[in-house]
């Protein structure tokens with residue numbers, strides 16, 4: 001399955017950059033991905049195994065959710081962002097993988 005080239009989150013359209021040059025830069029920094037709220041950009045190494053790429057994409061999207069929800073405005077939370085996002089992303093991904101009926105139910109817009 002192809003990595004989406006853009007994603008809508010809240011009022012914003014994020015570009016997902018999976019180019020070869022980006023992958024090389026990420027690998028040079030020993031990263032699988034990163035995200036930039038100010039430029040609405042998510043960068044992802046597309047050459048890592050699918051499960052890692054999927055978790056990384058979800059991880060970066062959770063950072064963008066965190067940013068849009070202004071969670072860091074809560075006193076004392078900001079230093080814990082990375083740890084919380086890193087803890088939640090594999091759990092949410094596995095929840096959706098193991099329960100495809102749940103994903104269908106959650107994504108259904110009509111009762």
Ligand SMILES: [Zn+2]
Pocket residue numbers: 059063082085086
């Ligand atoms: Zn992170």
